[in-house]
Amino acid sequence: MAKKILILLGSPKENGNTAILVDWFCKGLRTKNPAIEIIHTAFLKYKSNGCLACRACQKLKEYECVVDDEAKPVLRKMAEADIIVMATPLYFFGASAQLKLIFDRMFSLYKWNNEAKTMQTVLKGKTLVLIASAFEDVGLDALEKPFVLTAEYTGMKFESLLVPNAGISGAVKDNKEIKNKVIAFGGRIVK
Numbered sequence: 001m002a003k004k005i006l007i008l009l010g011s012p013k014e015n016g017n018t019a020i021l022v023d024w025f026c027k028g029l030r031t032k033n034p035a036i037e038i039i040h041t042a043f044l045k046y047k048s049n050g051c052l053a054c055r056a057c058q059k060l061k062e063y064e065c066v067v068d069d070e071a072k073p074v075l076r077k078m079a080e081a082d083i084i085v086m087a088t089p090l091y092f093f094g095a096s097a098q099l100k101l102i103f104d105r106m107f108s109l110y111k112w113n114n115e116a117k118t119m120q121t122v123l124k125g126k127t128l129v130l131i132a133s134a135f136e137d138v139g140l141d142a143l144e145k146p147f148v149l150t151a152e153y154t155g156m157k158f159e160s161l162l163v164p165n166a167g168i169s170g171a172v173k174d175n176k177e178i179k180n181k182v183i184a185f186g187g188r189i190v191k
């Protein structure tokens with residue numbers, strides 16, 4: 001069966017560097033014929049600013065967020081995907097707020113038992129892929145850290161492609177070297 005790949009594109013720029021990198025990445029991916037879906041997290045209609053920490057999801061049998069907005073089906077798709085890709089520009093040494101809005105609501109994809117000190121998650125065994133770019137060559141390692149730690153904590157495999165010196169939004173489109181690197185990376189992700 002074709003691998004399911006869900007791409008969360010977390011830039012507010014519809015045709016910016018992040019979108020261009022995702023487009024090249026998909027070119028590489030398509031050599032393996034996976035089922036690809038791209039969600040622009042900046043343009044979803046949210047009823048909450050990120051996770052409300054209501055913990056209502058922890059009382060459900062299902063791994064679902066109780067906030068009934070356009071992020072809810074995206075979280076469901078994350079639970080069903082084989083590979084989750086998060087693509088973001090570097091914003092002040094971290095991921096974009098537009099990606100974090102969904103990222104923190106992954107809380108609903110875990111069940112914690114604090115007394116027993118156990119955690120279960122539907123994300124276990126998946127692959128998390130990070131694609132991030134920056135204007136300069138400082139800070140992408142800081143951005144990457146929470147993704148590495150989340151993958152470790154969750155039991156996900158982790159892959160990343162960090163693109164420093166990508167220029168201002170949209171400028172990366174003329175960089176053939178980066179283009180080839182990203183396409184090759186996409187070709188390696190589906191085993």
Ligand SMILES: Cc1cc2nc3c(=O)[nH]c(=O)nc-3n(C[C@H](O)[C@H](O)[C@H](O)COP(=O)(O)O)c2cc1C
Nearest residue numbers: 011016017018089090091092093133134135136169
């Ligand atoms: C709010 C904001 C913060 C940024 N912070 C940084 C930064 O800390 N370091 C850096 O090198 N580039 C920074 N940049 C530049 C972007 O990370 C870079 O141009 C990125 O490739 C843009 O991707 P996009 O076109 O998808 O938005 C920032 C840009 C914006 C708009």
